[in-house]
Amino acid sequence: xRKTGQPTINDVARIAGVSKKxxxxxxxxxxxxxxxxxxxxxxxxxxxxxxxxxxxxALALRRNFLIGLVHDNPNAQTVMNVQQGxxxxxxxxxxxxxxxxxxxxxxxxxxxxxHFLERQxxxxxxxxxxxxxxxxxxxxxxxxxxxxxxxxxxxxxDAEHMVASNDREAVRNATDYxxxxxxxxxxLVGGPHGFRSARERRAGFEEALSAAGIAxxxxxxxxxxxxxxxxxxxxxxxLDLTPRPTxxxxxxxxxxxxxxxxxxxxxxxxxxxxxxxxxDDTPIAAHxxxxxxxxxxxxxxxxxxxxxxxxxxxxxxxxxxPSLFLSTLIRRGSVAAPPHE
Amino acid sequence: xRKTGQPTINDVARIAGVSKKxxxxxxxxxxxxxxxxxxxxxxxxxxxxxxxxxxxxALALRRNFLIGLVHDNPNAQTVMNVQQGxxxxxxxxxxxxxxxxxxxxxxxxxxxxxHFLERQxxxxxxxxxxxxxxxxxxxxxxxxxxxxxxxxxxxxxDAEHMVASNDREAVRNATDYxxxxxxxxxxLVGGPHGFRSARERRAGFEEALSAAGIAxxxxxxxxxxxxxxxxxxxxxxxLDLTPRPTxxxxxxxxxxxxxxxxxxxxxxxxxxxxxxxxxDDTPIAAHxxxxxxxxxxxxxxxxxxxxxxxxxxxxxxxxxxPSLFLSTLIRRGSVAAPPHE
DNA sequence: TTGTACGCGTTATCAT
DNA sequence: ATGATAACGCGTACAA
Numbered sequence: 001x002r003k004t005g006q007p008t009i010n011d012v013a014r015i016a017g018v019s020k021k022x023x024x025x026x027x028x029x030x031x032x033x034x035x036x037x038x039x040x041x042x043x044x045x046x047x048x049x050x051x052x053x054x055x056x057x058a059l060a061l062r063r064n065f066l067i068g069l070v071h072d073n074p075n076a077q078t079v080m081n082v083q084q085g086x087x088x089x090x091x092x093x094x095x096x097x098x099x100x101x102x103x104x105x106x107x108x109x110x111x112x113x114x115h116f117l118e119r120q121x122x123x124x125x126x127x128x129x130x131x132x133x134x135x136x137x138x139x140x141x142x143x144x145x146x147x148x149x150x151x152x153x154x155x156x157x158d159a160e161h162m163v164a165s166n167d168r169e170a171v172r173n174a175t176d177y178x179x180x181x182x183x184x185x186x187x188l189v190g191g192p193h194g195f196r197s198a199r200e201r202r203a204g205f206e207e208a209l210s211a212a213g214i215a216x217x218x219x220x221x222x223x224x225x226x227x228x229x230x231x232x233x234x235x236x237x238x239l240d241l242t243p244r245p246t247x248x249x250x251x252x253x254x255x256x257x258x259x260x261x262x263x264x265x266x267x268x269x270x271x272x273x274x275x276x277x278x279x280d281d282t283p284i285a286a287h288x289x290x291x292x293x294x295x296x297x298x299x300x301x302x303x304x305x306x307x308x309x310x311x312x313x314x315x316x317x318x319x320x321x322p323s324l325f326l327s328t329l330i331r332r333g334s335v336a337a338p339p340h341e
Numbered sequence: 342x343r344k345t346g347q348p349t350i351n352d353v354a355r356i357a358g359v360s361k362k363x364x365x366x367x368x369x370x371x372x373x374x375x376x377x378x379x380x381x382x383x384x385x386x387x388x389x390x391x392x393x394x395x396x397x398x399a400l401a402l403r404r405n406f407l408i409g410l411v412h413d414n415p416n417a418q419t420v421m422n423v424q425q426g427x428x429x430x431x432x433x434x435x436x437x438x439x440x441x442x443x444x445x446x447x448x449x450x451x452x453x454x455x456h457f458l459e460r461q462x463x464x465x466x467x468x469x470x471x472x473x474x475x476x477x478x479x480x481x482x483x484x485x486x487x488x489x490x491x492x493x494x495x496x497x498x499d500a501e502h503m504v505a506s507n508d509r510e511a512v513r514n515a516t517d518y519x520x521x522x523x524x525x526x527x528x529l530v531g532g533p534h535g536f537r538s539a540r541e542r543r544a545g546f547e548e549a550l551s552a553a554g555i556a557x558x559x560x561x562x563x564x565x566x567x568x569x570x571x572x573x574x575x576x577x578x579x580l581d582l583t584p585r586p587t588x589x590x591x592x593x594x595x596x597x598x599x600x601x602x603x604x605x606x607x608x609x610x611x612x613x614x615x616x617x618x619x620x621d622d623t624p625i626a627a628h629x630x631x632x633x634x635x636x637x638x639x640x641x642x643x644x645x646x647x648x649x650x651x652x653x654x655x656x657x658x659x660x661x662x663p664s665l666f667l668s669t670l671i672r673r674g675s676v677a678a679p680p681h682e
Numbered sequence: 683t684t685g686t687a688c689g690c691g692t693t694a695t696c697a698t
Numbered sequence: 699a700t701g702a703t704a705a706c707g708c709g710t711a712c713a714a
Contacts, residue, residue, distance in 0.1 A: 006459065008691055019701045024693060034699060051460055055405060056691030058396040059706050066439070076624075080417035087442060096461065098407070098437045101428060118347065119392055120437065228628045261630055283417075284625075287569045289602055349707055360685045365709060375683060397707035400690050 007048045016044040027052055054094065064121045065094050067310055070113065070137075071128035072104045075226065075254065077282040078299060082128055082151070085303030095123065095311055102131055110136060117144040124148060124310035126303065132156075133196045149306040151299075153197040159323045163306040167197055167279075170295045170327035171204030171249065172211075174277050177329060178247045179212045182337045183275060185220070187238040187245035189255050192225040201251045201279060220245060224255045231258025239266060239274075246338035247275035253285045253294055260288050260334070271336035281330055290333035298325045348389040357385040368393055395435065405462045406435050408651055411454070411478075412469035413445045416567065416595065418623040419640060423469055423492070426644030436464065436652055443472055451477060458485040465489060465651035467644065473497075474537045490647040492640075494538040500664045504647040508538055508620075511636045511668035512545030512590065513552075515618050518670060519588045520553045523678045524616060526561070528579040528586035530596050533566040542592045542620060561586060565596045572599025580607060580615075587679035588616040594626045594635055601629050601675070612677035622671055631674035639666045 009027075013020040018037060025033050026041045044050075058064045069086060073079050086097055100116060102109050117125070117140070124147030131137055132150040138157060141148035150157055153167040178186055188205050191198025202221075209216050222237050224230035231250060235258060238245055250256035256278030263274050270276055270290055278285055278294035285292040305321045312321070350368075354361040359378060366374050367382045385391075399405045410427060414420050427438055441457060443450050458466070458481070465488030472478055473491035479498060482489035491498055494508040519527055529546050532539025543562075550557050563578050565571035572591060576599060579586055591597035597619030604615050611617055611631055619626055619635035626633040646662045653662070 009693095010691080020691090021693080021702085022700060025700085028693085032699060037699080051456075053400075053691050054460060055396060055399040055403075055462065056706090057693075059394075059400050059708090060691080060693040062396075062706070064396060066437075076418045076421035080420060083440060084442075087440070096407075096439045096441075098439050099424060099428070100437075101425075115392075119395060121396060228624070257628060261628070264630065283569070287598060287602070289605065350709095351707080361708080362686085362710085363684060366684090369709085373683065378683080394707050397690090398709080400692085401707080401709045403690070 006053070007050045009050070009052065012041065012044050012048060012050050015048070016041045058121065062121060063123055065096065066098050066120060066122050067095050067307060068116075068120070068122045068125035069097060069099045069128065070102060070125050070131060071100075072102050072131045073128050075252075075280075075282070077284075078280070079128070081282075081300040082126070082303040085300035085305075086126060086307040088300075089304045089307035089311070093311060098122075100125075104131060104134075110140060113137065114140055114144060117141065117146045122146050126306050126310065127151065129153065129197060130195045147310055149309050151302055151306055153200040155323070156196075160309065163302045163309070163321075163323055163325065165297060165299075165302060165325045165327050167200040167297075167327060168204035168207070170297075170329070171201045171251075171279070172208045174279075174295050174329050175205050175208035175249055176212075178249065178275060178277065178335065179208065179214070181247075181275065181335060183247040184214055184338075185243060185245045185247070186214070187220045187222070187241075187248040188216075189231055189234040189238070189248060189250040189259060190221060190223045191251040191255075192223065195226070198251055205249055224251070224258075226252050226254060228254045228258040228261070231255025232262045233258075235259040235262035239263065239268070245274070247277075247335070249277050251279055253278040253280040253282050253292060256292055256294065256334075257284050257288045260290075260292070271334050273339055275335040275338070277329075277335060279327075285330075286332070293332045293335045294330050295327045296330050297327050301325060347394070348391045350391075350393065353382065353385050353389060353391050356389070357382045399462065403462060404464055406437065407439050407461060407463050408436050408648060409457075409461070409463045409466035410438060410440045410469065411443060411466050411472060412441075413443050413472045414469050416593075416623075418625075419621070420469070422623075422641040423467070423644040426641035426646075427467060427648040429641075430645045430648035430652070434652060439463075441466075445472060445475075451481060454478065455481055455485060458482065458487045463487050467647050467651065468492065470494065470538060471536045488651055490650050492643055492647055494541040496664070497537075501650065504643045504650070504662075504664055504666065506638060506640075506643060506666045506668050508541040508638075508668060509545035509548070511638075511670070512542045512592075512620070513549045515620075515636050515670050516546050516549030516590055517553075518672075519590065519616060519618065519676065520549065520555070522588075522616065522676060524588040525555055525679075526584060526586045526588070527555070528561045528563070528582075528589040529557075530572055530575040530579070530589060530591040530600060531562060531564045532592040532596075533564065536567070539592055546590055565592070565599075567593050567595055569595045569599040569602070572596025573603045574599075576600040576603035580604065580609070586615070588618075588676070590618050592620055594619040594621040594623050594633060597633055597635065597675075598625050598629045601631075601633070612675050614680055616676040616679070618670075618676060620668075626671075627673070634673045634676045635671050636668050637671050638668050642666060 009020045012023045127150045155164045222234035224234045278292045281294045281296035285294045350361045353364045468491045496505045563575035565575045619633045622635045622637035626635045
């Protein structure tokens with residue numbers, strides 16, 4: 001209690017008249033403990049305001065009470081939503097969140113990550129897409145003895161290690177909605193190659209069209225990279241077609257905003273001349289004009305759930321926390337029936 | 342070297358044939374060391390791939406190698422920019438970044454923060470605005486023996502603890518630019534009470550008008566809270582005036598986007614009927630139509646500099662890292678001369 | 683210039 | 699059910 005002002009386990013032990021191992025048992029909720037002694041120790045702990053020193057625990061346990069967020073996601077809002085969800089789960093626990101961006105392109109990425117995990121002895125890591133889709137990264141965590149949970153658009157791992165959304169189904173529903181409005185010429189602004197979410201969303205789109213007996217010419221598909229600019233460029237290509245699409249599904253909101261932008265620039269009114277649906281429901285969706293009809297991706301909830309899995313006691317994770325999250329269509333102002341021809 | 346697979350300082354000492362204290366001296370760059378022994382030890386370190394265990398160091402030094410980011414900033418993009426700047430500075434160092442959002446409204450905020458600092462024994466914290474403007478928080482860090490650097494729109498602390506931008510001057514220049522274009526009826530969409538940045542930016546605005554001999558009726562000032570929606574609302578009030586302003590300066594880009602939105606909705610063309618300038622230069626500025634003329638706020642650079650100050654060796658911080666960052670006007674498409682009357 | 687012995691605050695081992 | 703003692707890996711007096 002002298003040096004730093006903080007009481008230590010020794011202080012508690014001395015005052016409670018027990019050994020420090022007993023105090024340790026109380027802290028770690030050891031089952032084999034006399035209720036009386038436990039109570040006595042707990043009272044001393046409370047009175048002293050004693051809190052175990054995380055550094056000492058980390059050294060002894062060879063494991064830190066840190067949860068890592070490993071990501072290479074370019075979307076600021078998405079990353080913030082994930083952080084917020086994680087922090088909700090970690091709030092009032094002994095865990096802290098450390099953020100680790102990685103560079104997927106880098107040749108030393110895996111090595112860097114291994115060093116990070118081994119040196120920091122993280123309790124666990126949350127893997128955000130798209131890096132979460134990399135099997136070698138998951139393997140790496142496993143080998144490093146580091147818990148991990150992956151977030152993704154499709155189940156890539158067992159329940160203990162995965163939190164997924166149903167992107168394919170959600171996009172199928174969104175596309176069905178477009179079809180139900182009467183649209184037949186529907187364009188797609190796809191996400192970048194290498195993003196599993198892009199693949200799933202596109203698959204959902206194609207399934208819906210196929211189920212409705214609508215052909216999808218290659219020209220009706222334009223690939224973007226999830227940025228506003230790429231959405232604009234893709235839309236320009238799509239809107240140059242004759243006849244042009246009466247509706248466009250965009251694989252994220254950023255690109256959808258770019259589509260609106262491009263449409264407005266060429267004097268097309270949304271949704272009168274062109275209907276648009278996005279994906280994510282980030283703030284931009286509500287701020288563009290007209291407000292974007294979009295698929296709400298519950299990324300913050302997913303992150304919270306993932307973090308809870310990470311810090312759950314062994315074995316009870318899959319029982320407690322759901323692994324599959326449902327994305328739902330949010331109807332706003334960017335969809336209408338197609339114009340008469 | 343047995344248990345965890347990682348070599349320890351003892352392994353290095355044994356193999357190099359020196360005591361571990363000598364190894365420790367090499368690691369901590371002690372000046373009084375024979376060059377030969379240092380070289381020998383360094384070779385063993387390199388050969389073994391030895392890296393000091395951060396947990397053990399933290400325990401012995403009673404100080405963690407963690408840099409905290411403490412913030413209560415609502416803008417996702419701003420927070421991400423700060424994180425990116427910090428991480429640039431921390432890259433390839435032994436430091437990691439832990440993120441700590443706080444709730445300014447909470448009565449226990451200060452106590453929570455104190456517990457956080459004391460328990461985690463952070464090496465240092467970066468304070469983002471607006472929480473960085475709270476003197477009690479700075480005092481708290483001081484008392485907890487935790488280094489800190491504050492980010493802000495005005496110098497609130499000595500160079501060692503402060504990284505600031507020149508918001509007032511930057512807004513004065515931006516407003517001068519509007520005046521130079523011929524505008525005389527210029528409205529202000531201000532930031533929320535309690536944000537120092539809002540005060541500084543408003544002051545810069547008022548100074549420019551005053552210097553040009555232009556009166557500023559109270560009705561030409563509308564307060565927002567840095568959100569898109571509040572910008573819309575504020576703009577609606579301003580645009581209801583008769584005669585209405587020919588230009589509006591908005592204290593951030595989000596609100597400026599809301600202003601554009603409101604103007605477009607009532608059929609006003611930007612910049613023909615209304616000129617607009619924002620502040621921040623976040624991605625939204627380039628994505629709205631027309632692209633927003635705005636003041637670039639070098640927040641990522643500020644954060645990088647702040648983090649470098651935090652981890653700099655004692656005493657050399659103020660010499661190495663600049664404390665004042667200049668915001669500059671980025672001219673895009675949202676400003677023109679006022680319409681003829 | 684280098685080494686010895688001990689402390690940092692906790693958990694683990696193995697008795698009792 | 700509880701306790702003495704040894705890790706965990708590194709830094710620091712103080713001695714040599």
